Amino acid sequence: MPPIKLPEAFEARMKNFLGNNEFPEFVKAIEKDPRVSIRVNPAKNYKNQNSQNPVPWNRDGYYLEDRPSFTLDPLFHAGCYYVQESSSMFIQHILESVQVPRKGVFLDLAAAPGGKSTLLSSYLRGEGFLVANEVIKARANVLKENSIKWGLGNILVTQNDPEHFRDLEGFFDLVLVDAPCSGEGMFRKDPEARNEWSEEHVNLCAARQERIMDQAGALTKAGGYLIYSTCTFNEKENEDIVRFVCSEYAYEPVRIPLEPDWGIKETTIETEDGNFYGYRFYPHLVEGEGFFVTVFKRPNDALVHEPKKSKDFKHPFIKAVGKQESQKLIENLGLEKESSFYNLQDSFFWINSKYQQHFEYLTRYLNIKYFGVELGKYNKQQFIPNHEFAISILPKTGFETFDLDLKQSLQFLRKDDFEIEGLPEGWILVTYHKTPLGWIKNLGNRINNYYPKEWRIRMQDHSKSL
Incomplete structure (x- = not known):
């Protein structure tokens, strides 16, 4: 079957962008099969067989020689690794380069299917807390499943429109927006995307991205970071969105160190507040798909929104578990003392007490799909364990x-x-x-x-x- 032709308008723009000498290399690259990569879960017992093919900007990422049947690998279902496009694993390098505090509260605003959320979850380890949000119900269910399989218990999965976060301005130490986009960077991986592409769709995506970023830009607290990314090449959805954010909010540029042999292109973006930096991944220069990412830092004199303390936690569906019953769960299941428990539909959920206050505050504003680790329920004094508990990293003493x-x-x-x-x-x-x-x-x-x-x-x- 012949390859699907590139849209003429897209081709003309990319020729202008890359130049006549480089453009043929770009076309040649997107007609090749994409390179398959995985990112392993460092919290799970997984002996990686692909250590000789590392993704250079992510210590947990590896390329595979071919695409196996992940469905028939039990360790895939156990959450030992995530099949993730290598370019998007660059988020890990950003986090480590700017040394984002691990004790923070992070938000992944457009999180499904969960690749970047599981990456953030691993970065936070047992120290911080992540809100992984997805507005579309079906995609939010996929996000929930992948968060459960990853198993660290430091994720709150929500299903909300960005506007629903309005009351949480200045709350998050890091906000990641991997924005819905026209998908030009996926032309190799998904050739049908070429048929769906149009200038009108690009403009529609750019308008949607502005709406999302108009809200997201307010959510980062003083000294925190905002990361914006797409899997597309055009400036309307990339550099122009950086200029839009700078026109609406006070942010400082962040420059990320690169190794020359990685093949990642740094671009300088002129704004009213000075030069910002974007990082472009082209399939003819990197072992990965098309990707764009930029990083902003909130000034230290911006708003800091701390969760207000409340004596009694009140929620229409989620109930806090009392001290006596909590102690029983800790002893019966061999859990750590830094454990807080909640009850939802007779089932017990665990979260780390370190972020109990943040969790309880967030439940006032957001539509909750899942949180922490669902442990199970009691039936006539017998504890019935849940699957979510089984594949979490929590201890399962007594079983x-x-x-x-x-x-x-x-x-x-x-x-x-x-x-x-x-x-x-x-x-x-x-x-x-x-x-x-x-x-x-x-x-x-x-x-x-x-x-x-x-x-x-x-x-x-x-x-x-x-």
């Missing part, structure tokens, strides 16, 4: 474990019935390569498989896995 082989793991992930000889009765945490996959319950005469029905894999073909 038997059993390591499955590949065949058994795929049976479990398909939610098939299977038999294992010699298992003790009761709840058992099943693992693959010692990494938790979920729960089974041995009733003596049968084994119940508690893998979530909506997550089960349907692929039967045993093609090559990672």
